[in-house]
Amino acid sequence: MIRSSAPDGVPIHVLLIEDNAGDARLILELLRSVTGARVAVERVDRLEPALARLRGAPVDVVLLDLALPDSQDHETFAAVHHLVPDVPIIVLTGMKDENMAARVVHEGAQDYLVKGQVDGPALWRSIRYAVERQHTRLALRSSERKWHAILGAALDAVITVDAAGTIRDWNPRAEVVFGWPAGEVVGKPADAVIPPEHRATYRSALAHFLATGDTTGLGKRVELTALHRDGREFPIEVTVTPIRLDEEWLFCAFLRDITDRRQGEHEIDRLNEVLEARVAERTTALAAANRELEAFTYSVSHDLRAPLRHVSSFVRIFADEFRETLAPKARHYLTRIEDGARRMGHLVDALLMLTRVAKQDLQTRATALTPLVERIVIALKADTTQRRIEWRLGPLPVVACDPRLMEVLLTNLLSNAVKFTRPREHAVIEVGQKTCDGDSVIFVRDNGVGFDMQYADKLFGVFQRQHPSEDFDGTGIGLATVLRIIHKHGWRIWAEAEVDRGATFFFTHNAPAIGSVVSRAQEVA
Amino acid sequence: MSNTGVEILLVEDNSADVELTQHAFEAEHLANRIEVVRDGKEALDFLFCRGDYAHRSFERPPRLVLMDLQLPKVDGIEVLRQVKADARTRAIPVIIMTSSTEESDLVRSYHYGVNSYIQKPVDFHDFQKVVKTLGLYWLLVNAPPPERAFTGAGM
Numbered sequence: 001m002i003r004s005s006a007p008d009g010v011p012i013h014v015l016l017i018e019d020n021a022g023d024a025r026l027i028l029e030l031l032r033s034v035t036g037a038r039v040a041v042e043r044v045d046r047l048e049p050a051l052a053r054l055r056g057a058p059v060d061v062v063l064l065d066l067a068l069p070d071s072q073d074h075e076t077f078a079a080v081h082h083l084v085p086d087v088p089i090i091v092l093t094g095m096k097d098e099n100m101a102a103r104v105v106h107e108g109a110q111d112y113l114v115k116g117q118v119d120g121p122a123l124w125r126s127i128r129y130a131v132e133r134q135h136t137r138l139a140l141r142s143s144e145r146k147w148h149a150i151l152g153a154a155l156d157a158v159i160t161v162d163a164a165g166t167i168r169d170w171n172p173r174a175e176v177v178f179g180w181p182a183g184e185v186v187g188k189p190a191d192a193v194i195p196p197e198h199r200a201t202y203r204s205a206l207a208h209f210l211a212t213g214d215t216t217g218l219g220k221r222v223e224l225t226a227l228h229r230d231g232r233e234f235p236i237e238v239t240v241t242p243i244r245l246d247e248e249w250l251f252c253a254f255l256r257d258i259t260d261r262r263q264g265e266h267e268i269d270r271l272n273e274v275l276e277a278r279v280a281e282r283t284t285a286l287a288a289a290n291r292e293l294e295a296f297t298y299s300v301s302h303d304l305r306a307p308l309r310h311v312s313s314f315v316r317i318f319a320d321e322f323r324e325t326l327a328p329k330a331r332h333y334l335t336r337i338e339d340g341a342r343r344m345g346h347l348v349d350a351l352l353m354l355t356r357v358a359k360q361d362l363q364t365r366a367t368a369l370t371p372l373v374e375r376i377v378i379a380l381k382a383d384t385t386q387r388r389i390e391w392r393l394g395p396l397p398v399v400a401c402d403p404r405l406m407e408v409l410l411t412n413l414l415s416n417a418v419k420f421t422r423p424r425e426h427a428v429i430e431v432g433q434k435t436c437d438g439d440s441v442i443f444v445r446d447n448g449v450g451f452d453m454q455y456a457d458k459l460f461g462v463f464q465r466q467h468p469s470e471d472f473d474g475t476g477i478g479l480a481t482v483l484r485i486i487h488k489h490g491w492r493i494w495a496e497a498e499v500d501r502g503a504t505f506f507f508t509h510n511a512p513a514i515g516s517v518v519s520r521a522q523e524v525a
Numbered sequence: 526m527s528n529t530g531v532e533i534l535l536v537e538d539n540s541a542d543v544e545l546t547q548h549a550f551e552a553e554h555l556a557n558r559i560e561v562v563r564d565g566k567e568a569l570d571f572l573f574c575r576g577d578y579a580h581r582s583f584e585r586p587p588r589l590v591l592m593d594l595q596l597p598k599v600d601g602i603e604v605l606r607q608v609k610a611d612a613r614t615r616a617i618p619v620i621i622m623t624s625s626t627e628e629s630d631l632v633r634s635y636h637y638g639v640n641s642y643i644q645k646p647v648d649f650h651d652f653q654k655v656v657k658t659l660g661l662y663w664l665l666v667n668a669p670p671p672e673r674a675f676t677g678a679g680m
Contacts (some may be wrong), residue, residue, distance in 0.1 A: 305624050305647065310541040313649035317548060345647040352626060 011038040012131055014029075015059040017080070018092070019045040019068050023115060027063065027092070030120040037124040047071040047079060054084050060131050061110075062089045066100070077104045086138060088130035092118075110134070147273040156254045161190045163210055163249045165203065177236075177257050178231030195227045209242065210249065218242055223258065234259050294358045301351040308348060312341035349478035357405060357484045367403040367443065369396035369410075373431050374412050380418055387427065389418065394432030397440065399509045401489055409485045412442040413505050418502065420448035436506060445504040450497040459495055528621040531585070532664065536592035538605065542645075546591070546622075547605050548655045560587065564600025568592065569607060573612050582615045583675055594623040594630055595625040616674035618663055620673045624678035630638050 018024040021081045024043050031039050032507050044050040044057070047070045054062075062084070081089055088110040091101075101112035110130035113123065151158050157174035161167055170182040178185075178193050185192055194202050208214060219241050226236040238255035276357040315337050322330060370393070378393050399406070414429065421427035451459075460483040486493045490511035497503035533556045537543050543561050550556045560567045570576035572590070574583055590608070594601035601621060608614045620641040626663050634642050643659065646652045 302624070302626075306539065306542070308650075309624070309645065309647050309649075310539075310545070312546050312647060313652065314541070316649035317545075344650075349647070356626070 009350045011040040012127060013058075013059070013060045014039050014041045014063055014127065015050070015053060016043040016063045017045075017047070017050040017068065017076075018043060018063070018065045020065070023044075023065070023094075026115075027123070030123050031119075031127075033120040034124040037120075039124075039127065045069075047076055049082055051425070052165050053080065053480070054080065054087070060128055061134075062087055063092050063127075064089050066091060066093045073100065074103060077107070078111060080140035081108055086134070088134040090126055100324065120258070154254075155316055155409065156256045157254045157477060159190075159193075159227075159255070160243075161251045163206070163251075165190050165206060167192070168250060168384060175227075177255070178226070192228050192229075194396045195225055195233050198225060206251075215242065217357070226257075227257070235262050250386055290358070294355045297351060298355040298359070301348045301355065304344075304348050305352075308344055312345060315341060347477070350481070353408065354477050354481045354484065357481055360405065362402050362403075362405070364400050364402055366398050367401050367406055368398045369406070372407055373410060373414075374444060376407065378416055379411075380414060384418060388425065389421065389427040389429060392428065392430040393431075396431065396433055397509070399442075400511075402511065405485045405488065409482050409507075410444075416478060416505075417444055417448065417480070417503075420450075421446050423449060436508075439508045440510065441508050443504055443506045445502065447502040450499050450501050450503045452499050453497060456495060456497070460493070531558050531560045532556045532588045534568070534571060534587040534590045534592075535559050535561045536563075536565070536590065536596060536601065537561065538563050538593065538595075538597050542593070545649070546557065546656065549656035550660060552653065553657045553660060555657070555664060564597040564605045567598075567600065568596070568604050569599060571603075572608055572617070573611070584672060586614065586617045586675060588618070588620045588669055590617055591622055592619060594621060594625050594634075597635070602630070602637065605634060605639055606637045613675055616670035618667070618670075620659060 015026060016024060018027070024045075028041055030156040031037055033042065042053070042150075044053055045068075047068050062080060064077060064080055066073050068076055072410060075172045077089065077091060085108070089104075089108070090113060091104050091109050092113050092115060093100075094115050096114045096117070105112055110133060111126045113126060151169075151171040154171060154173050157177040158169065158171040159167060159174050167185050167188055170180070170186050172182075175181050180192065190202070191199055205217065209218065217240075219239065221237055221239050223237050225233050225236060226238075227233055235258045236255045237258045238253055240251050240253045243250045243252050288439040315334065319334055319338065323334065326334065373393060373396060377393070381389075381391075410431075413429070417429045418427075421429065424447060428445075428447045431443070432445075433440060433442055435441070460479045483493060488509055489509070491508045493505065495503055495505045533550070534545060535546055537546065547559055547561075550559060560571070562571055567577075568590075571578045571581065572586070574581040592601050592604060596604070601623070605619055605621070608617060608619060615638075619641040620643060621630075621636075621639050622643045622645055623630065624645045626644060631642055641659065641663075643655060646655060
C-alpha cells in the first residue's frame with residue numbers, strides 16, 4: 001500500500017538497504033542536515049531481511065545500495081523491484097557506472113545516486129520527487145485501468161480512429177460486434193469494418209470535417225451499415241464524436257449492432273399487418289353478421305306487423321260492435337287484449353326503426369338543432385296537454401349530422417324525459433349545450449324518476465328496461481336506437497342520474513379522427 | 526260477372542286485409558261495389574279485360590285501384606308498371622296501400638306513376654280514418670277521368 005504524497009508533518013517512511021554502517025550514518029546525517037526534511041528511516045543491511053521487511057508494512061521509498069553481502073549490482077535492484085514494483089526505488093551506490101544507471105532507471109528505478117557526490121538537499125529532493133512521481137504514476141495507472149475496465153464492460157462497441165483513418169482503439173465489445181480481435185485491427189484502416197460501397201462517403205466525410213471543422217452529422221445517433229469480419233453486412237447505430245487530443249484529431253465511435261432491433265421492428269411491422277388484416281377480416285365478417293341480423297330483425301318485425309294489425313283491428317271491430325253486450329269480465333279481457341296488441345305494435349315499430357337506423361347510410365349535413373328540437377317539442381306538447389311540463393331550451397349549435405337520424409335521436413331522448421317525469425306535478429325538461437372535458441356536448445335533463453347508476457351500463461342495450469313496464473310503458477329499444485345513431489356518427493353518449501332525482505343524457509357531436517382500428521371496430525358494433 | 530258499377534278494385538291476397546278494408550268502406554258507406562282479386566295476375570286480367578275477365582270492357586274501368594305491393598304471381602309494382610305503361614289503363618287512379626316501409630318501394634311506385642301511396646296504419650281506427658279520407662277524396666272530391674282519357678281520343 002502506497003501512501004499518498006506526504007502531507008505536511010507526516011514523515012516519509014524510508015527503507016534504507018545498506019550494509020555499510022558508516023555509509024548509513026552518513027546518509028542519515030545528510031537528511032538531518034536539510035531543514036524541513038521529515039523522514040523516518042529504517043535500515044536493513046542485507047537483501048534477505050530487506051525483502052522480508054518489504055513483505056510487511058509498507059514503506060514510501062527504498063534507498064538501495066546495490067552491493068550487499070548477499071546480492072550484487074543489478075540483481076539486488078531486480079529482486080527488490082520485483083517484490084514491490086509500486087514502491088519507488090532510489091539506487092545509491094558507491095561507484096559511478098553509467099551503464100548500470102541507465103539500465104536500472106530504464107527498468108523503473110527513480111534515480112541513481114553516487115555516494116559522496118550527493119549532498120543533503122539533493123538527496124531529500126530526490127526522495128520527495130520519487131514519492132511524488134510514483135504517486136502520480138499510480139493515479140494515472142488507476143485512471144487508465146478504470147477507463148479500460150469501463151470500455152471493456154461497455155455493451156457498445158467503442159472504437160477510436162485517427163485523422164488518417166487508422167483504428168487506434170478497439171474495445172472487447174467491438175471484437176464481438178465485428179468479429180475482429182483488437183490485435184488484428186488496431187493500426188489498420190477503418191475500411192475493414194466499412195462496406196466497400198460506403199468507404200468513399202466515409203472518407204469524404206472525414207476529409208470534410210478535417211478541412212472545415214463542420215460537425216454536421218457528428219455527435220448524433222445515426223444508423224449505418226457495417227461490415228463484419230465474415231463479410232456479412234449488418235445495421236448499426238453509431239455516434240461519432242471528434243476529440244482533440246495532443247494536437248491531433250481522434251474520432252471516437254460508439255456503436256451497437258441493431259440487427260435484432262431491426263428484426264424486431266420488421267416483426268412488429270409484420271405482426272401489425274397480420275393484425276390489421278385480421279381486424280379487417282373480422283370487421284367484414286362482423287359487419288356481414290350484423291347485416292344478416294338486421295335483415296332478419298327487419299323481416300321478422302315487418303312480417304309480424306300484418307298479423308298484429310289483424311289482431312288489433314278485429315279486436316277493435318269486435319269491441320266497437322259488441323262491447324256493450326259483453327259481461328264486465330269479458331270487457332276486461334278485451335281491454336287486456338287491446339293493450340297487448342297495442343304494446344306489441346309499438347315494439348314492432350321500434351324494432352323496425354332500430355333496424356332502419358342501422359341500415360340507413362349516413363347523410364351528413366350542417367343541421368341547426370334549435371328548430372329541430374322546437375319541432376319535436378311541439379309534437380310532444382300536443383300529446384301532453386293534460387300535463388304541466390316546463391320546457392327549457394338553451395341555445396343549441398349547428399351540428400354536422402344526418403338530420404333524419406338526429407331527429408330520431410332527440411325524439412327518443414325527449415320522449416323518455418316526458419315519460420319519466422310523468423309522476424311529477426311540475427315536470428322540467430331542459431335541452432342545452434355545454435362543454436365537458438373540452439368537448440362540446442348536447443344534454444337532455446329532466447327532473448323525473450331517474451335511475452340507479454349501478455345499472456347505467458344496461459341503459460343502452462336492446463330490451464333493457466330500468467322500470468317495470470306497468471309503470472312506464474316503453475319498448476326498451478329507444479335507447480338502443482339512440483346508441484346506434486351515436487355510433488354511426490362516431491360520437492359518445494352517457495347518462496348521469498339518481499333515483500328520484502332526475503336523469504341527464506349527454507352526447508358529443510364532434511366525430512373523432514377516423515382511421516384507428518378502434519373506430520373501425522366501433523362502426524360495426 | 527257484371528261489368529257495371531265496379532267502383533273499387535281491391536288487389537289483396539290476405540283475406541283478413543280484404544275483410545278489414547271492406548269493413549272500413551262499408552262502415553263509411555263509401556263504395557257501392559268493391560271487386561276483390563287475390564293476386565297480381567288476376568289484377569292484370571281484370572284491368573286488361575282478359576282471361577276470366579275477357580267479357581269486361583276498357584270503357585268501364587274501376588274508379589279506383591287499391592293494391593298491396595306483396596302479391597302472389599305478379600307483384601304490385603309490376604301490375605302498376607303495366608297499368609301505367611298502357612294508354613288504355615293509364616288514367617285509372619292506382620293507390621298502393623301497403624305495410625311496407627321500404628323507401629325503395631316508395632321510389633319505384635312513384636317512378637311508375639302511382640297516384641297515391643299509403644302505409645297501412647297498425648291501429649284499426651287509424652286505418653278506418655285513412656280509408657275514409659281516401660274514399661272521400663278519390664270517389665267524391667276528385668274529378669274522375671272522362672271516358673276519352675282511356676282512349677286517347679281528342680288529345
